Amino acid sequence: MYQQWTIPTDLKTGRELAEDILHHVRVQGYDQDVCFAIRLALEEAIVNAIKHGNGCDPLKKISISAYVGTDKTDITIADEGAGFNPQNVPDPTADENLEKPGGRGLMLMRAYMDQVLFNARGNEIRIIKNGPVQAQQ
Amino acid sequence: MPEQNHLIVQKMQDITLIELMDKKILDESCIGPLTDELTKLVEQDKFPRMVLDFVNVAHMSSSALSMLISLHKRVREKKGGLRLCNITPTIFEVFKITRLSEVFGISHSREDAIKDVLKGR
Numbered sequence: 106m107y108q109q110w111t112i113p114t115d116l117k118t119g120r121e122l123a124e125d126i127l128h129h130v131r132v133q134g135y136d137q138d139v140c141f142a143i144r145l146a147l148e149e150a151i152v153n154a155i156k157h158g159n160g161c162d163p164l165k166k167i168s169i170s171a172y173v174g175t176d177k178t179d180i181t182i183a184d185e186g187a188g189f190n191p192q193n194v195p196d197p198t199a200d201e202n203l204e205k206p207g208g209r210g211l212m213l214m215r216a217y218m219d220q221v222l223f224n225a226r227g228n229e230i231r232i233i234k235n236g237p238v239q240a241q242q
Numbered sequence: 243m244p245e246q247n248h249l250i251v252q253k254m255q256d257i258t259l260i261e262l263m264d265k266k267i268l269d270e271s272c273i274g275p276l277t278d279e280l281t282k283l284v285e286q287d288k289f290p291r292m293v294l295d296f297v298n299v300a301h302m303s304s305s306a307l308s309m310l311i312s313l314h315k316r317v318r319e320k321k322g323g324l325r326l327c328n329i330t331p332t333i334f335e336v337f338k339i340t341r342l343s344e345v346f347g348i349s350h351s352r353e354d355a356i357k358d359v360l361k362g363r
Contacts, residue, residue: 116269141301141332148268148303198341206311209304209340216339 109170114159114184119151122169126180129173134237142217143178146232149210150182158184158228175238177219181231188227248276251283257359258283259352261295267306277309284313290322293355297328302336314346323347323362327355 106129112118123144130143151167159165165185172179197208215221220233250261260283264272284290294310310326317324327349329337337343347363349355 116271120269138332144301145303145336148301152269152303152305203341203345204311204315206308207304209307213304213336213339 106174107170107172109168111166111168114155114161114163114165114167116152116155119155119167120148123147123151126171126173126178129171130178133173133175133178135178135234136237139234139237143180143232143234146214146218146221146234147180149214150180150230150232153210153230154182154184154186157189158186160186175236177236178234179231180233181229183224183229186228188224188229190227191223247279248272249279254356256287256289256291257356258287258290258292259295259356260292261297262299265298266301267299268301268303269305273303273305273309277312280309280313281316284316284320284322287322288320290317290320290324291359292317292322292324293349293352293359294324294326295328295352295355296326296330296333297352299333300330302333304340307336307340307342310346311342323359325349325355325359325363327352 110122112122126147127140127144130140154167155161159167168183170181191211194211195202195208197212202208214232218232219235222231223229248263250263252259267273267276283292314324325347328351329348334343337346337348347358349358
């Protein structure tokens with residue numbers, strides 16, 4: 106399955122789309138733990154695009170494309186924000202940041218996905234998880 | 243037993259037992275009201291002693307972790323205690339990856355959590 110969407114900057118729409126993509130992931134035979142990982146990363150990426158990327162501006166859009174196959178799930182989420190440098194995000198597991206409330210979304214995505222890539226501007230994230238066929242090889 | 247939207251709250255001695263009722267604690271639509279309800283519970287006791295039961299929770303986001311950190315801070319400011327319990331292995335992994343398993347007191351079961359809170363852990 107490969108599909109593209111353009112959605113408004115809206116959490117409810119984002120969540121519904123995430124559910125739709127996750128349905129395809131389950132159908133492809135990904136096990137529960139991998140579905141958990143993809144859900145977590147996808148939710149984090151969509152919320153980041155809405156809140157930090159588009160600043161909850163209802164006039165801005167979010168573009169999402171998803172390939173879901175037995176070999177991999179490959180999702181790209183782009184917002185209309187100025188972008189950011191992922192290198193500048195402080196490590197939330199450093200002792201001095203451990204009890205600071207924010208900053209864990211990106212690290213969770215990196216921990217749970219096989220690849221997390223950004224475009225040069227930093228307003229587009231690509232999250233990739235290997236699929237059941239690749240995992241068996 | 244007072245029942246609220248996102249929580250079931252019970253009082254046992256001076257411990258507040260809170261069962262989180264949402265399966266997914268992901269975004270503002272859930273975290274906003276949850277924060278309000280939990281904050282109210284923290285503020286109503288002079289030294290809040292709380293057990294947060296995750297038995298129904300299957301998914302959590304980083305925003306939910308942020309909410310828990312703020313709650314934990316407030317409980318400590320009031321010289322109270324907070325234990326988490328019944329966390330599934332998948333969710334526990336999220337706490338481990340973020341090193342928050344070192345910040346929060348996490349007990350296996352609700353009974354263990356009550357004992358641990360009573361011991362002041």
